[in-house]
Amino acid sequence: MANLLREQDYEFAALPYGHFRATKGKCGAHYYKSGKLVINGKGAREFVEFVFEPLVLGEARLGYEEELNPELFAPHFGVDEAGKGDFFGPLVIAGAYTDKALAKALAAAGVRDSKRVGSDRRMLEMEREVRNILGSKVDVVAIFPRKYNELYGRFRNLNEMLAWGHSKVIENLALKVPSCPRALSDQFANPRVLERQLAKKNVRIRLEQRTKAEADIAVAAASILARAAFLRGLETLGEGLARPLGKGAGAQVKEQARELFNASGADYLRTLVKAHFKTFREVTEDLA
Numbered sequence: 001m002a003n004l005l006r007e008q009d010y011e012f013a014a015l016p017y018g019h020f021r022a023t024k025g026k027c028g029a030h031y032y033k034s035g036k037l038v039i040n041g042k043g044a045r046e047f048v049e050f051v052f053e054p055l056v057l058g059e060a061r062l063g064y065e066e067e068l069n070p071e072l073f074a075p076h077f078g079v080d081e082a083g084k085g086d087f088f089g090p091l092v093i094a095g096a097y098t099d100k101a102l103a104k105a106l107a108a109a110g111v112r113d114s115k116r117v118g119s120d121r122r123m124l125e126m127e128r129e130v131r132n133i134l135g136s137k138v139d140v141v142a143i144f145p146r147k148y149n150e151l152y153g154r155f156r157n158l159n160e161m162l163a164w165g166h167s168k169v170i171e172n173l174a175l176k177v178p179s180c181p182r183a184l185s186d187q188f189a190n191p192r193v194l195e196r197q198l199a200k201k202n203v204r205i206r207l208e209q210r211t212k213a214e215a216d217i218a219v220a221a222a223s224i225l226a227r228a229a230f231l232r233g234l235e236t237l238g239e240g241l242a243r244p245l246g247k248g249a250g251a252q253v254k255e256q257a258r259e260l261f262n263a264s265g266a267d268y269l270r271t272l273v274k275a276h277f278k279t280f281r282e283v284t285e286d287l288a
Contacts, residue, residue, distance in 0.1 A: 076182040078218025082226035088245040089234035093165035094225035097137035098218040113214035114223040127228035167197035
């Protein structure tokens with residue numbers, strides 16, 4: 001790759017955490033030590049299609065996505081969740097339906113896995129784009145802490161509760177698009193958990209589970225819907241507080257939980273958090 005860029009008169013520069021950064025005109029290539037290569041700029045597509053793929057990869061992929069991955073464009077539901085690892089805020093499960101036309105429209109809008117979206121503002125913008133494209137062919141189930149803690153007390157297992165949420169979303173989508181033959185989600189540790197929940201609801205659909213399902217455009221759209229709903233839920237729960245509720249479950253979140261418990265007690269804290277997290281036990285026992 002480096003030799004090819006030199007032959008084409010790219011200018012090289014140092015790249016933090018990377019091997020090199022090379023630029024020429026409206027195209028740039030950033031090669032990181034992780035093995036990740038980022039090609040950007042207005043000339044990126046032309047470079048990928050006419051230089052990188054034929055001369056480096058030895059195969060043409062850009063523009064041939066439909067031929068290489070036809071299932072991506074076939075009618076199906078994609079399901080994903082957000083908030084599972086966040087102490088504060090809701091657990092959100094979302095689903096999206098795509099077919100050939102919708103998948104192409106989402107791809108053209110730049111829809112991608114929510115973990116690759118750089119900011120909360122951009123996440124909310126992208127959610128609007130997804131909803132504008134898909135219309136009513138989406139579904140979102142947000143489980144706020146009061147209900148979440150009640151359900152966890154019933155299920156006593158996070159995977160069982162996730163499966164319940166996933167199956168609910170698939171059931172709702174199946175009512176909106178009854179002709180859809182397939183649903184795709186991330187791989188459950190025990191695939192039978194989700195299958196059982198769908199059977200209980202008498203939802204007859206071909207279910208696929210796989211790791212890194214977010215590479216699928218429908219799952220990517222669902223991940224954006226879920227994350228945006230989580231962000232709004234977190235904001236709603238934090239209204240009136242001195243500062244916004246924190247994301248994740250790290251030290252700063254734990255310290256904020258301590259302050260809230262100290263000011264208002266455990267019952268109030270339960271209305272904001274997922275109480276089965278060890279953080280809740282640590283905070284309430286430390287200050288009890």
